Amino acid sequence: MQKTDWTQLWLKYEKKRDFGNGAYVAKAALKGFSAENRVIAHALEELNNGIYGMLGVTVRMVSDPGEASLVLVNSNDRKKEGFSLREQEGVLTLSAADENGLLYGVFHLLRLIAMEKPLEGIRQVVDPDDPLRMYDHWDNMDGSIERGYSGESFFFRQDEILVNRRTRDYARFVASIGINGVVINNVNVKQAATWLITERYFKVLAALSEIFADYGIRLYLSLNYAAPLELGGPDSADPLNPEVRHWWERKMEEVFAEIPNLGGFLVKADSEGRPGPFTYGRTQAEGANMLADAVKPFGGIIIWRCFVYNCTQDWRDQKTDRARAGYDNFIAQDGDYRDNVILQIKNGPMDFQIREPVSPLLGGLRRTNQMLEVQVAQEYTGQQIDICYLIPLFKEVLDFHTCCGEVCDTVSDLISGRTYGNTNTGIAAVCNTGDDGNWTGNDLAAANFYGFGRLAFCHGLDPEEIAEEWIRLSLSNDADVVEKVKGILLGSRRTYEKYTCPLGIGWMVAPNTHYGCSVDGYEYSRWGTYHRADHLGLGVDRSSRGTGYAQQYHEPNASMYNEPETCPEELLLFFHHVPYTHRLKSGKTLIQHIYDTHFEGVAEVEEMIRVWESLEGKVPESAYRTVRERFDRQLYNAREWRDQVNSYFYRKSGIEDEQGREIY
Numbered sequence: 069m070q071k072t073d074w075t076q077l078w079l080k081y082e083k084k085r086d087f088g089n090g091a092y093v094a095k096a097a098l099k100g101f102s103a104e105n106r107v108i109a110h111a112l113e114e115l116n117n118g119i120y121g122m123l124g125v126t127v128r129m130v131s132d133p134g135e136a137s138l139v140l141v142n143s144n145d146r147k148k149e150g151f152s153l154r155e156q157e158g159v160l161t162l163s164a165a166d167e168n169g170l171l172y173g174v175f176h177l178l179r180l181i182a183m184e185k186p187l188e189g190i191r192q193v194v195d196p197d198d199p200l201r202m203y204d205h206w207d208n209m210d211g212s213i214e215r216g217y218s219g220e221s222f223f224f225r226q227d228e229i230l231v232n233r234r235t236r237d238y239a240r241f242v243a244s245i246g247i248n249g250v251v252i253n254n255v256n257v258k259q260a261a262t263w264l265i266t267e268r269y270f271k272v273l274a275a276l277s278e279i280f281a282d283y284g285i286r287l288y289l290s291l292n293y294a295a296p297l298e299l300g301g302p303d304s305a306d307p308l309n310p311e312v313r314h315w316w317e318r319k320m321e322e323v324f325a326e327i328p329n330l331g332g333f334l335v336k337a338d339s340e341g342r343p344g345p346f347t348y349g350r351t352q353a354e355g356a357n358m359l360a361d362a363v364k365p366f367g368g369i370i371i372w373r374c375f376v377y378n379c380t381q382d383w384r385d386q387k388t389d390r391a392r393a394g395y396d397n398f399i400a401q402d403g404d405y406r407d408n409v410i411l412q413i414k415n416g417p418m419d420f421q422i423r424e425p426v427s428p429l430l431g432g433l434r435r436t437n438q439m440l441e442v443q444v445a446q447e448y449t450g451q452q453i454d455i456c457y458l459i460p461l462f463k464e465v466l467d468f469h470t471c472c473g474e475v476c477d478t479v480s481d482l483i484s485g486r487t488y489g490n491t492n493t494g495i496a497a498v499c500n501t502g503d504d505g506n507w508t509g510n511d512l513a514a515a516n517f518y519g520f521g522r523l524a525f526c527h528g529l530d531p532e533e534i535a536e537e538w539i540r541l542s543l544s545n546d547a548d549v550v551e552k553v554k555g556i557l558l559g560s561r562r563t564y565e566k567y568t569c570p571l572g573i574g575w576m577v578a579p580n581t582h583y584g585c586s587v588d589g590y591e592y593s594r595w596g597t598y599h600r601a602d603h604l605g606l607g608v609d610r611s612s613r614g615t616g617y618a619q620q621y622h623e624p625n626a627s628m629y630n631e632p633e634t635c636p637e638e639l640l641l642f643f644h645h646v647p648y649t650h651r652l653k654s655g656k657t658l659i660q661h662i663y664d665t666h667f668e669g670v671a672e673v674e675e676m677i678r679v680w681e682s683l684e685g686k687v688p689e690s691a692y693r694t695v696r697e698r699f700d701r702q703l704y705n706a707r708e709w710r711d712q713v714n715s716y717f718y719r720k721s722g723i724e725d726e727q728g729r730e731i732y
């Protein structure tokens with residue numbers, strides 16, 4: 069085999085203890101599936117390689133299912149893309165609804181073997197929660213990655229598209245965790261990327277999409293709303309202009325003819341300088357529907373982002389509230405969107421902070437397809453230098469009761485289609501990969517890459533369980549490693565929050581790069597991201613007495629957030645301007661809480677490092693070194709945050725730390 073300079077992440081297929089598992093997989097048969105089908109063929113290839121690598125057994129395909137110990141059955145009692153795994157009297161049956169279900173079932177089986185779980189007596193049924201489970205890459209065609217922390221793009225270099233063995237490995241990885249759609253280019257579509265829907269790139273895009281198709285993944289592209297103007301079409305992008313509509317219809321005919329495995333498009337319009345329908349005095353719905361009509365004949369979908377806000381705010385203006393913008397810009401047209409439009413909503417109303425409430429648009433919209441967007445790339449959450457296992461955060465969002473109805477009111481219900489019975493729903497994450505050898509810069513950040521897919525497939529999974537899977541598959545089955553790394557991962561989000569962001573305030577971060585502390589970095593900027601600290605207190609009043617944002621929620625959430633007494637404390641400063649002397653439920657004052665959590669955050673990083681060091685020799689050497697080196701940078705970062713935040717609020721408030729620790 070040709071050597072590669074990248075790791076195989078959680079698909080390492082290294083030697084494992086057998087526990088009788090080898091006997092089940094020695095002879096396999098297909099029933100109701102054809103080995104000619106490309107997805108089935110690749111599932112079988114994976115099965116072969118995996119079993120051989122882990123158990124040293126060569127899987128023999130037999131034509132008579134009665135002779136097989138592993139039967140791969142096409143069965144219509146499973147949900148689309150679902151599968152079940154059952155062992156009875158020495159025969160293992162993997163039933164799947166369709167080829168994707170079979171592929172996911174095979175990866176699941178390989179996962180169990182890799183984790184050294186005995187297959188005897190197994191009975192598992194797994195149906196995906198989200199119909200659409202997507203990774204969005206913010207890769208630019210020059211090879212850079214917007215908010216990328218793991219090297220350069222492996223999709224693009226110097227305005228060309230790369231299609232090689234790494235593309236296939238990427239497809240295998242994401243298929244193994246159940247991803248069925250991938251956007252390869254940045255939502256900010258500029259320059260060469262605008263030309264992705266032209267002849268210049270059709271051939272190679274088709275080749276790339278074929279690799280994706282081998283693993284049941286559809287290719288999606290981010291689209292430039294102003295493409296007609298930039299590609300020599302009409303001199304307008306007005307969605308109600310017949311010429312513009314016609315241009316898009318012809319364009320889509322051409323594109324879908326050339327790239328058959330295309331799922332559709334992701335659009336960032338009227339946001340942070342990107343063009344959109346507002347330029348022509350049209351609504352977001354009018355813009356989205358025009359594109360939806362053009363892709364409809366080809367079964368395409370338009371994923372339209374709701375990240376629309378005024379990014380040229382005057383910081384003196386205390387009425388305008390960026391948090392309100394998503395809801396204010398989209399709620400009025402609820403119900404006006406075509407069936408093949410999905411509104412993609414960031415989990416919080418601001419922008420992927422370590423702590424935000426759930427966006428009130430989720431559950432606010434009742435007659436529009438909704439999709440959740442989260443960020444696995446650690447833009448505001450440590451940039452893959454600091455450890456921050458994000459799956460608990462995503463899980464909290466999924467479990468949130470929007471109170472949009474009596475039943476089925478969680479975000480999980482909404483995006484899985486349970487609430488309104490719709491199927492164009494799902495979840496997308498901004499991906500954290502690049503061309504680094506370990507794919508994610510920090511080896512531990514791969515737990516997020518892995519975990520997002522697992523959680524998207526099964527909302528019911530516990531983040532702890534997902535962490536354990538990832539550790540066993542990627543680092544070791546050794547109990548000490550599993551327990552210790554799990555401890556590091558599960559505590560990491562809380563720790564990061566402690567040294568960066570007290571009680572939901574957010575944004576005290578270095579402008580532009582978004583790494584490192586700068587308490588006033590955004591305080592006098594145009595971005596709508598303020599902490600409003602003065603000598604008496606801090607926080608943003610988003611209650612009915614302030615910007616009114618809390619009123620965008622359904623009751624009883626609206627009232628709960630509206631009052632400092634009932635507002636969940638972890639979000640207190642997001643919703644309220646609070647005096648430093650305010651007593652929290654712990655009995656501590658707000659200022660003391662800020663001091664304490666910042667000291668604790670640094671101490672916790674020091675402890676994580678001690679734990680990691682005890683694993684030297686027990687985890688793969690290169691992972692050990694890389695993570696160890698990143699920890700030094702995290703510790704430096706955490707100390708800076710602690711000392712800058714504590715000194716800032718000490719100087720503002722003049723209130724001493726009760727414990728007399730060093731503050732500057």
Ligand code: GCU
Nearest residue numbers: 214215255256336375419447
């Ligand atoms: C953030 C991020 C940008 C990104 C934007 C988006 O603001 O910093 O780089 O383009 O989100 O989600 O569109």
